[in-house]
Amino acid sequence: MKNSFSISVAMCTYNGERYVLEQLASIAKQDRLPDELIIVDDGSRDTTVSIVREFAVSVPFPVKLYENEKNLGSTKSFERAATACTGDIIAFADQDDAWREDRLSKTEEYLLNNPQMDAVFSDAEIIDDDSMPRGRRIWEEVQFTPEAQARWKQGEAYQMLYFSYVVTGATLAIRRSVLPTITPFPTHVPVLIHDAWIALVLALKDKIGFIDECLIFYRQHTHQQVGFKPARPKVTLRDRFTRGREGKMVYVRKQADRYRQLYTLLSSRTDIDKSRIVLLKRMKDHLAQRTELPTGRVFRVVPVLREFGRGNYQLFGGHWWKTIMGDLLEA
Numbered sequence: 001m002k003n004s005f006s007i008s009v010a011m012c013t014y015n016g017e018r019y020v021l022e023q024l025a026s027i028a029k030q031d032r033l034p035d036e037l038i039i040v041d042d043g044s045r046d047t048t049v050s051i052v053r054e055f056a057v058s059v060p061f062p063v064k065l066y067e068n069e070k071n072l073g074s075t076k077s078f079e080r081a082a083t084a085c086t087g088d089i090i091a092f093a094d095q096d097d098a099w100r101e102d103r104l105s106k107t108e109e110y111l112l113n114n115p116q117m118d119a120v121f122s123d124a125e126i127i128d129d130d131s132m133p134r135g136r137r138i139w140e141e142v143q144f145t146p147e148a149q150a151r152w153k154q155g156e157a158y159q160m161l162y163f164s165y166v167v168t169g170a171t172l173a174i175r176r177s178v179l180p181t182i183t184p185f186p187t188h189v190p191v192l193i194h195d196a197w198i199a200l201v202l203a204l205k206d207k208i209g210f211i212d213e214c215l216i217f218y219r220q221h222t223h224q225q226v227g228f229k230p231a232r233p234k235v236t237l238r239d240r241f242t243r244g245r246e247g248k249m250v251y252v253r254k255q256a257d258r259y260r261q262l263y264t265l266l267s268s269r270t271d272i273d274k275s276r277i278v279l280l281k282r283m284k285d286h287l288a289q290r291t292e293l294p295t296g297r298v299f300r301v302v303p304v305l306r307e308f309g310r311g312n313y314q315l316f317g318g319h320w321w322k323t324i325m326g327d328l329l330e331a
Contacts, residue, residue: 005108006035008087008176012077014042016095017051019219022131024055026098032105034091037063040081043071048095075194078169079185082176091173092195096219097124098131103215107173110211118207119174119198121167124218131217138168138218152210157203161196162280163317167208169195171216178202181271189261190254204272245330249291256287279315286312293327304328 009027013020027037037059041049049067056063066080082090091107093099103122110120124138139145144152144166151160160166172195174182182201185194202208263284266277289307293300304327307313313320 005088007089008085009034009037009091010081011039011093013048013095015044015046016048017046019096028059030104031101035087038081038084040066040077042068042077075185078194092169094170097170098217100215117209118178119202120209122171122211122215124216125214126220127217129221161200167199190258256291259284
């Protein structure tokens with residue numbers, strides 16, 4: 001077994017002049033320096049590229065900058081960065097975060113000690129625009145509780161990822177050897193960005209683990225492309241009777257389309273156990289059924305009760321009965 005790896009860092013930038021130097025500085029302060037830093041800039045119009053170039057000549061490891069000729073978006077930019085990496089391990093980095101000094105050494109240690117795993121992610125401490133702690137952690141936000149962590153270790157990781165986001169890409173590292181199994185990153189499935197795709201594919205193979213520590217400082221600010229959204233407002237019983245269904249059905253149709261495309265994508269693969277996407281098919285079919293419910297309330301009763309009897313409403317969490325009420329009562 002190897003006693004060390006070569007490590008690449010894959011970062012994407014886009015108009016990141018406000019925070020990118022802080023992130024770069026935290027990479028340069030690692031107690032285990034990277035063997036290379038690969039940066040893909042997605043057409044910045046500010047001083048981001050100049051900052052990167054100045055940084056590149058000040059550090060003892062190679063920094064390679066690639067500038068996209070046209071804006072590709074974060075998913076394809078990360079794909080370009082990852083495929084340009086040459087290290088055994090690829091650690092992903094966002095432009096506006098900062099790393100704890102042992103992020104790379106802890107990652108290397110984990111993957112050395114767990115050769116059966118192809119990826120690892122961690123918790124993160126949330127900071128604000130001024131790099132001050134908000135007193136919260138990412139795993140609190142995504143409800144990756146000790147109970148959820150136990151389920152993950154027991155082989156339920158892929159099931160958890162069908163329902164919610166757990167893995168934050170800014171904390172993720174993978175073995176470069178898995179790139180052929182996860183690229184190209186799909187862009188046609190709604191809200192399936194690169195980290196969600198990587199995590200799901202590797203979870204379906206029981207190849208992704210976690211480190212129960214905050215190895216990065218995750219910046220939560222108003223201009224980030226992806227972040228945690230505020231909770232949706234509570235729906236009262238009165239709302240169930242009085243609000244129209246069309247607004248809600250826009251969301252349900254989007255979810256149905258997402259699960260349909262994700263199922264199509266995964267079912268076409270020969271390297272994934274087909275029994276592991278049976279649950280995904282149930283979710284896909286259930287959402288499709290909900291989008292096709294009749295307009296009249298009385299005509300919805302039989303199909304809703306049928307789906308309830310099959311246990312399909314219950315698949316989507318502890319408040320499934322509220323969903324049933326909505327499907328039965330909303331005008």
